[in-house]
Structures are given as C-alpha cells and as structure tokens.
Amino acid sequence: MRGQPSLCDVLTPRSLDEALSLRAACPEARPLAGGTDLMVPFAAGRLPDRLFLNLWGLEELRGITVSEDEVTLGALTLFREVAAHPLLQREFPNLVRSAKVTGALAIQSRGSLGGNIANGSPAADTPPSLLAYGADLELSSLRGARWVPYAGFHTGYKCSLLASDELITRIRLSRSREGGFHYFRKVGTRQAQAIAKVSLAAWGRVAGGRLQELRLALGSVAPMPIRATGTEGILLGQPVTELPFEAAHQALQADISPIDDLRSSARFRRRVAGNLLLEMLRGLGPA
Amino acid sequence: MNDFAHIGRSVQRKEGRAKVTGAASFTDDLRIEGLLHGATVRSRVPRGRITGIHFEEGFPWAEFVIVTARDIPGKNAVAHLMLDQPCLADGVVNHAEEPIVLLAHPDPLRVQDARERVRVDVEPLPAVLGIEESLRCDPVIWGQDNIFKTILIAKGDPEAAAALGHLRLDATYHTGAQEHVYIEPNAIIGEASAGGVLVRGSMQCPYYVHHALHELFQLPLEKVRVVQVETGGGFGGKEDYPSMLACHAALLSWKAGGRPVKIAYDREEDMACTTKRHPSRTRIRSAFAADGTLLSLDVEFLLDGGAYMTLSPVVLSRGALHASGPYRCPDLRIRARALATNTPPHGAFRGFGAPQSLFAIERHMDEAAQRLGLDPADLRRKNLLCTGDAMATGQIMRDEVDLVALMDRALTEIRYAEKRAAYPVLNATDDPVKRGVGFSVFMHGGGFTGSGETMLNSVAALEGTAEGQVRVLAASTEMGQGANTVFAQVAAEALQAPVDLIVVAPPDTGLVPNSGPTVASRTTQVVGKLVLDAGLAMRKTLLEAGLLQDGDVGTAIRTYVARHGALRTESRYQKPDFVEWDDATYRGDAYATYAWACYAADLRVDLVSYETQVADFVAVQEVGRVLNPTLAAGQIEGGVAQGIGWGLNEEVIWRQGSMANHQMSNYLIATAADLPRIRVFFEERPYAYGPGGAKGLGELPMDGPAPALLNAVQHALQVVPRQVPMTPEVLMDLVEGG
C-alpha cells in the first residue's frame, strides 16, 4: 500500500447537522461514505486528500422510505439494500439490476448510492438507471436543502452541481410506473467485478400503440452518465409497430461521445451502444 | 482396483489447515527484529542512456539506505542461463520498469514516499517494442541480431511433400502476454554481510536463487543460504524473478551492514514489473491429402523474449517441441526463434511455450478441416499419433495411449455430434446468441526437456528423526499445488507407514539436497520418484536392521536413530534407459513421457455485446496414475480457468513497452461467475518410471482451453479467429469487419 494513513485525519460527526457544520468549516475534508471508491486511489498513493469527513455513522442518511407517490433513499443506502427491497424489485427493476451487477457481494455491502453518484464516474452502474427513472437529488448544507433533477447534476467529467459545503443527502424516485417497460444491460466483459464498457438503462410507457414516454440513459459513452435526449426525441410518439430503428440508431451515435481507453475502444462502445438500443427497441415491438 | 495404501487417495493437504485458518505465515507476515523495507526506483522509458540520478534536495536521505549499480560487490548480473541481465541498470536501460536505484528505510510508507523523490534522467534511444521490429533489427538491441536462440527441428522433405498436397494452407497465429496473478505478490527478505547471505521468501526454485546470489556476492557456496517461505502461488512467475528480488534485498542489506531488508511488491508493481507469458507469432504452412492425411508441416515459431535472455531459450525449446501437436507428420520443419524486445523480460508461465505453439496447431487443424470439408474430429482421427509412431524429433511414441479413444470420450461427454449438427440450425435464426462446440487434442512433456533432467542430476532424501518421524528433504517447493501432500503419500507408500508419520522439511538450501527447480511438471513425476526410491531404501535399511517385525515404522525409526545416531537415505535421478537425446540436432526423446488430453468446450457468443460465455467444459486426460484425485482435479480446474482467461479476456495492454493495465480492475482474469462447471476425467495408464505410475500434470491444463474455445467460436460464427485473447473488441472486428 502506498497511501499514508499516518498523514491523514478523519472527522467523524455524530449527526447530519454536525456533518454539515464541519463541511462548511472544512471544505477540504473529503466526504467518506463506504470508501469503496476512495480506497483504490488511496492504496495506490494517488489520492491527494489528507482530511476526510466520515459519513458512515449518520443514521439520517440511511433507509428507504416509501410513500403513496415516491420512494426516498438515503444517500448511504447500500447496493445490497437496494437489491433486497421488494418494492424496488417490483417498480424499479433497473435500479435493482444495476445494484446487483455492481462489484460483487463485498462491494455491494459497503458501497453507497450517494457515493456512486458523487464519485462522478462515467462508468458507474446505478446512474443510468436513476436517470431513466427521472430521479431527483437532495443536496444539503447549513444554508438549507434543495432538490435538483439528477439529469442536470453532472456537468462534466467529475464535475457536478454539488457545492463545496453540500452533501448529497437523499435520492427520490416517483412511483406510478405500472404499464411501463424497463430495460437495463451492462456490458463489462466479466460477469462480476467489472467496470462497464457500455451500459444502457431505459424506462418508457406505451399507450394507444405509441411510445408515449421514454427516458434513455447510458454509462461509459460520455464524460459522465448521460440521457440520450436526441434519441428519445426521435422515438417519442412513434407507433411501436413502426419504430424508426435506423433514425434512432443515428441519433444515439450523435448523443454519445465515447473514447478509447484501457477498458475498450470508442468504436466498440459506439457499436455496442447501438446494439443495446436495438435490442431494447426489439423488446418493445410485437414479438 | 487400487493396490496402494496411500497412492490414489485424496489425502488431505499437509498445509491445508494452516492456510484455511490463517495460521500459515507468508513472507510479508514474518515479524523480524530491525527490519528495513526496500523499494525500487525504475526506468520509465523502454530504452535509453542514463545521464543522471538526482535525489531531491532537503529530503533526509541520511535516514535511507541507497544502492545503485556501483554498490554491487561482485558482478552486476542476475545469473540465469547467461549473465546479460544487470541486477541494477548501469549507464543504459533496456526496458521500462528496469530497476536502477534501491532504497530502504525502517518505515515502509516513508520508503514509498522517497521513491517518488528520486529522479533518473534518461536520454531516450530508439526502442524495439514487438516481434516484427525485432526481426527487422530496427535497431539491434541485443547481440548481433536480436536473437536469443534459434532451434531447428527437421524431418524428411516438407517442400517435396507439400507439392503433392490437395490442400495447402498458410496461416499465422498470435498469442498475447499473460500475467500470472498468483494470490501473493513477490516478496523476499534478505540479510547479507561478509559472514554470509541468508534469503527467505516466496519462490519456486531455491537453488536458482542460491546460484544468483552466489554469482552476485562471489561468496563460497556454503555461505549462501536460501529458504522458501510459504508461497501463495507461482504458476512459473516465481521461477526466475525471485532471483532478481533476492539480489535486490540482499544488496540493500549488505549496504545496511547486514540488517534484514524486505521487499514486498504490491499488486501494481508486481503486475507491471515481473515476468509474463511470452507473446508469440506462429506461421504454419501445411499440406493435406484430399482424405485429410497430413502430409507436411512447416512451422515458424517466434517468441518475444523481452530485454534479456533469462529463460527464453528453454521456453522456446518446449514451444518448438510441441509445435506439431499430437500428429503424425512424415515431412516437417519447425524453425523457432526467441527475440529481444525492449519490454520487461518474459518468463516462465505454466505451459512454458507449449500453450503458444499448441494454440496455433490446434486452430490450424480446425481451419484445415473446414477447408477440406471434414469434421474436425474426423481430420484428427486420420492423423493422431498412435503408439509406435515417430514424433517430430524422431522420438518413438512409447506411451500406450489411444488418443482417438481419449478424444471420443471428451466428444461423448460434451455431446459433440449432436451439437455440431444442431447449432448451425439454431444459429440461423435472428437470436443474437450464437452457439458453438469445439475441442483440442494435445500433449505435454513431463520433466525437463531433452537432456535437462540428466544435467539437473537431482537428489532427494529422507531422514528419520529421533521422535520416529520421517522428514522429506527436497528443494521442491509447495506453492499451493500440493507437492508436500504428494511427497508424503509417496514416502508413506514406500515405507508402508501412515501418511501422518511423514513431514516435509522446509526447502532450505542449508538443509535439503538439490532436487531441482519446481517447474516443468516434474515435481511429482521426477522428484516424487526420488522420494519413493529413498523411501524404499529406508525401508530396506530398517528391514535389514531387523526392526520391522512388528510393522510399526515409527518405533523402528526411533529405535534405529537411537542406536545409530542418524537414519538417512538418498536417491539420485537416473534417466530411463531408453531416453536418448541430442541437443545439437534436436533428435531423440524430447521427454521421457507425455500427458495426453482432449478438451472440449460448448459456448455462447452474444452478438449484442460480443461477449463469449463458456456453457460447458470437458477435460479428459491421461496422466499416468493419479496420486491424489482431489489435488489432481484442482490442478486441472485451475489450469482450465487460467486457459479460458488467456483465451478470452486476459489482455496485457502495452504502452511504450510497459503494461498499462497493471491493476486487477482492468486486467480481467475470470471470476467464478465467468466459469462453467469444469468436468474433469482421468484415464489412468501407469507410467513405469513415475512414482506409483504417475506422470506430470501441472502444466497440461493450460495448453488446451484456448484453441478449444476458438474452435468453438469458428463453429458458432463461421469466422476464422487466429489470435488470443479473443476479446469482445477483437471478435467485433472479426464479425463486423475491421
């Protein structure tokens, strides 16, 4: 290990209020949730941070609450908790599937949804599902709490709306999804412990033979998890028996901007993203 | 069926309990008084001239032990076959990650920090980064022509035979480097002073390390002592590299006045800097008669050896000797060369060159079958070696093994005929998941190549203790494969004693004779036989002393030792009478015996993601007598997993001669979720010169999976894959056009 624990300090607040005060007072303290992202660059000696704000014990950030119209998840909700939740399994299967293909059991028992979002990796597995379900995020600071649509949260590679005194505190999903269809697929080459090369999550609703609602989101094809709004625009309102496959495929290629890196090539990502879209659309059409 | 008391039974692992409970101590677990922690400053460029070494100003360097090439007391070389590889680069660097400066400090984190504060100025020189550039001598970086070794195996007249061919096929195959990913990264503790050198650590071959330290320090042999500590896997990766690490730790200790120094690599450093499987390029030109009879083979087999010779000539030799596969071919030529490139030296890895050349020939046979309009099984039926046939070197196949029957057993198990016919029909629908079934037939020579075993001249011994136990004394190491358990079984069998009576002494060059390196599938077959013979000799001694009347061996030993002070028997390698080998002409018995196998795979390729999933895998092999079924099956399953990884997803990505993806998150070995159930079957034909009839089997399972998988891909997609790893990216290009 090349990280130097002796040079580091950890602040451990006992309440969310105390955490927000510390966050305001020491913006350089890096929030530390499950630590499953942070531990990797730390061990390699590549994490510049020396001070950490430990969120792990904050009960206010835990738990999944269900109301008539919404499900609210604390930022510290673990993948394992998402995967085991019966209502999420029924109404938000994409989120459950993406949690189940994140790392493997150890990571799922320690990694949090808030961390998955805040880390800002374009390859993270739950963001496309959250985007497809139109999630909102609660960002809190001493100044107060605000709800923002998750779709606008990431503003660039590892950049977001999160201010230096804010924490992600909750994630909200609106219910009433009966009659909808759900598609999620991660392509990571390995069946577990894989970082996505491409992933696609979609949610939509067909009514009167037409595609009335659609949200399409992808991972690992842009500097951040993205919604494919151009593609959505081409498909919305179209009869499911005559979906414009070719135009949608072209629009998707314009929506994404993948790169070559150690894990794959831009060419591969473009083609597989297109294949996933077509697979998703075929699932919509008449059998 | 089984006439033995211990042989052929799944006796529990000797060290199993300690490993499972965590009681086993690996090198990094040892608590040592006054220990210093070492670290290595390395080259960042593949080739260049060192123009300066700068230590950051204002940093407390006085707290550190610092070693450069100038501090080396003897010759600056890590001795393997040659002395071309420096222990620390001096003046020039020949590969990225080449060690230049060593540092040590009592605080392991301080020394990591310090490593970033040493700057080495290197004026880059043009580098050779692959087989093609090396062949073009553009530029020459080693010797006269970049060639470490050339081998020619020739028989008959391949050109004339090819002229009569109905089908002539010319194809080139590529295989990539592979990282071992043993669980425990390399780690060594060295202590060195004028009084002597002691090195303890994770290693396969204590006497190789001993040899390197002896050359480096120029001390008398008995002043160098090497002890193997519990070792968490090797797969060949701890065959030659520990010599380098041992030299480094010992040099730091030498400079520190004899204080112990530990160098334990973390995963990133281990993956980036230590050896990997040799990348290869194999061109095969073949000719077949219309009925599928193989008429001639002309094989050019090239290995990328990296920057220094290390073991490349020997790897090349095994690869060349397996290049014609298990086939009868009257007219053939195999030309093999190991080439220098400016990458870290490639080294031993389970299979040792054979997986590379067998991949090529086994893919080639399926291509030929397709071109001839024959089923791959029928093509092999025509050409598989039979007992009494001549192999490439003129070796007469003595093993009484029926390869066609072996193949048919695997094909029956995987339901080959049925799937071969059914899958093309299923694949014609627009389901993006395509199915294929394929297989490979292959062999693996047990023990050192040619006259290697005779030159090793190995010795193993048994010693009775005052407590009435028997200690096995051998330099062969336990690294997770089960050597200690097999030795105990064999010794107990010979002595007609319980297995618990046998203990295996730690491989310590101060204590054990040189039974040779723990490599080449030789430990059970060759050293196991020495242990058996030493056991028989000990039993004879006890019988002659009249101590075995009541049959209690423990009491007999205790009495003997009490009476005579000591009880020790030894056995030295004797080659089987029939073995004749000529190193100059490459004619004769390349190996005393071979293990034989047919592996078959049933797989799915998803044309949405281009991912390949193995649905079923059958491994049928003939390995002589199986000494311990659980351990043997474990070896096969592990080797198959490694072979599937090499075939599909384990890609070393090179950037400027250095492994860019040196992390487990982006070098993708198979997880349990990626593997099928591996169904293992043994045919047992006792081998007269192995202990209880056993042959070597450790490397065999690495040879077969990759070609079997790619043959199944050919069946599934009607494409012609010629390279591994066949990653989804490669497959996409094959299917969709590059």
Ligand SMILES: Cc1cc2nc3c(=O)[nH]c(=O)nc-3n(C[C@H](O)[C@H](O)[C@H](O)COP(=O)(O)OP(=O)(O)OC[C@H]3O[C@@H](n4cnc5c(N)ncnc54)[C@H](O)[C@@H]3O)c2cc1C
């Ligand atoms: C072996 C392994 C496998 C993995 N596999 C996957 C995978 O398959 N898919 C995947 O998506 N990820 C994977 N990851 C990455 C990681 O597990 C996830 O991103 C996880 O969700 C991170 O959550 P955490 O709570 O551990 O975050 P931490 O590591 O604690 O934090 C991550 C980042 O988020 C910030 N942060 C955390 N919580 C908050 C908050 N409430 N408010 C503001 N900022 C916050 C931290 O400051 C840090 O920058 C893997 C990691 C490992 C080590």
